[in-house]
Amino acid sequence: MPSTTIANVIIVGGNSQQDQALIDLVNDYFKAVETTQDLKQVCKLMLEPKSKLFVFIGNTLGICLASYYKCLSVIKKNAHCEHKVVTAIPRKYEHEAFQAYQDHVIDDYLVCRPIYEKNRTVQVLQKQLHELKQTKVANYSLAGFLDASTHYSDELIALITEGLAEKHKKNSKLQSISQTTELYLEDAIKQIQQQRIPQLNFDDLLQTLVAPPYLLPVDVSQSIKQKTTELLHYAFELLQNETGLANSSFEPPIQLDNEGIENNHTGILELSETEPGILLVEDDVLSLQLSKTLFAKRSVALDTASNGNSALRKINEKQYSLILMDINLPDSSGVHVVESTIGGDGPNKQTPFIMLSGNKSKSMVDEAIKTGATGYLVKPLKSASIDKLFARFKLSGKTTD
Numbered sequence: 001m002p003s004t005t006i007a008n009v010i011i012v013g014g015n016s017q018q019d020q021a022l023i024d025l026v027n028d029y030f031k032a033v034e035t036t037q038d039l040k041q042v043c044k045l046m047l048e049p050k051s052k053l054f055v056f057i058g059n060t061l062g063i064c065l066a067s068y069y070k071c072l073s074v075i076k077k078n079a080h081c082e083h084k085v086v087t088a089i090p091r092k093y094e095h096e097a098f099q100a101y102q103d104h105v106i107d108d109y110l111v112c113r114p115i116y117e118k119n120r121t122v123q124v125l126q127k128q129l130h131e132l133k134q135t136k137v138a139n140y141s142l143a144g145f146l147d148a149s150t151h152y153s154d155e156l157i158a159l160i161t162e163g164l165a166e167k168h169k170k171n172s173k174l175q176s177i178s179q180t181t182e183l184y185l186e187d188a189i190k191q192i193q194q195q196r197i198p199q200l201n202f203d204d205l206l207q208t209l210v211a212p213p214y215l216l217p218v219d220v221s222q223s224i225k226q227k228t229t230e231l232l233h234y235a236f237e238l239l240q241n242e243t244g245l246a247n248s249s250f251e252p253p254i255q256l257d258n259e260g261i262e263n264n265h266t267g268i269l270e271l272s273e274t275e276p277g278i279l280l281v282e283d284d285v286l287s288l289q290l291s292k293t294l295f296a297k298r299s300v301a302l303d304t305a306s307n308g309n310s311a312l313r314k315i316n317e318k319q320y321s322l323i324l325m326d327i328n329l330p331d332s333s334g335v336h337v338v339e340s341t342i343g344g345d346g347p348n349k350q351t352p353f354i355m356l357s358g359n360k361s362k363s364m365v366d367e368a369i370k371t372g373a374t375g376y377l378v379k380p381l382k383s384a385s386i387d388k389l390f391a392r393f394k395l396s397g398k399t400t401d
Contacts, residue, residue, distance in 0.1 A: 014057040057088040084128040103145040185227040229289040276321035276395040308332025319347035327357040342372040
């Protein structure tokens with residue numbers, strides 16, 4: 001059966017034979033699935049940084065909601081992971097669950113005990129895992145849910161109301177910060193163009209740049225990343241001119257440590273006097289622009305793609321000397337693209353794939369290598385990393401002045 005790994009799937013509850021059928025189905029289709037009955041363990045998992053999908057199984061919708069919102073209440077003063085919540089309930093609670101879904105009390109629901117539609121179960125979970133990387137700002141409104149849930153206790157209603165208020169507060173604060181940051185970026189660009197030192201709240205800037213994708217509107221998130229890239233380019237240009245480094249291989253200072261290339265393969269391309277063709281697959285605008293700046297210093301024919309579908313189309317149309325593939329893509333997984341290419345008959349069946357990711361987990365490295373990837377790099381890229389790639393694969397790509 002097919003599998004996908006975008007975030008952990010955590011199944012909470014489930015102690016009947018019918019529940020086991022749901023658990024088995026989820027384990028068949030998804031990797032990194034964990035099952036627990038302990039709400040303390042759920043709280044610990046919520047405090048971990050990696051995004052997760054929680055599936056709460058219960059005899060009633062109220063049991064599921066009480067379990068989730070109690071956990072949320074316990075950890076509300078701590079930074080917790082971005083997550084989605086799906087409830088698995090008997091069919092007679094479907095109307096309540098649908099209204100809860102409509103009002104964003106939950107992200108979705110499944111009808112089980114027994115499972116009526118296995119395909120829908122898989123589709124719902126895949127959709128929620130996918131949306132952990134997408135922008136979708138929720139509009140919290142309890143009105144419809146309260147009308148459909150008059151039999152719930154005042155205590156549970158208060159717990160849900162408090163939890164949604166915290167979510168709304170967090171989202172509103174982040175959106176306010178993002179709007180202010182966008183204005184400050186515009187002013188900072190003007191200042192640095194006038195050769196003045198720009199004033200920025202770097203804590204707010206960092207908070208918006210690393211914000212979970214679905215907490216900010218697409219246009220705001222992309223605008224901030226593009227303006228940050230523009231500001232960095234102006235800053236690099238100004239610094240190069242002032243220090244006499246205009247013709248040198250100046251390396252931007254704000255980069256994380258790179259672990260280098262991890263490799264279990266030995267395939268090497270022959271040296272070519274022509275410009276090597278490289279495909280860079282990257283969905284993050286800022287990372288893409290910084291990487292393109294590094295490749296601009298070399299004589300290469302660089303193509304780019306921002307999602308899996310675009311990457312596969314280009315991979316099937318043209319042969320490349322090297323493909324740099326981001327692991328997490330908005331519509332697919334980079335690992336899936338590698339599997340599809342190496343397992344097919346296209347022009348890049350033998351082309352080396354280097355996986356790119358900000359995730360330093362060894363399991364991700366191992367999974368990429370097992371699919372046929374040649375190596376692995378941790379983002380952001382550095383000039384030294386590019387030099388190693390070109391030397392190892394004997395690509396010409398001479399540095400330009």
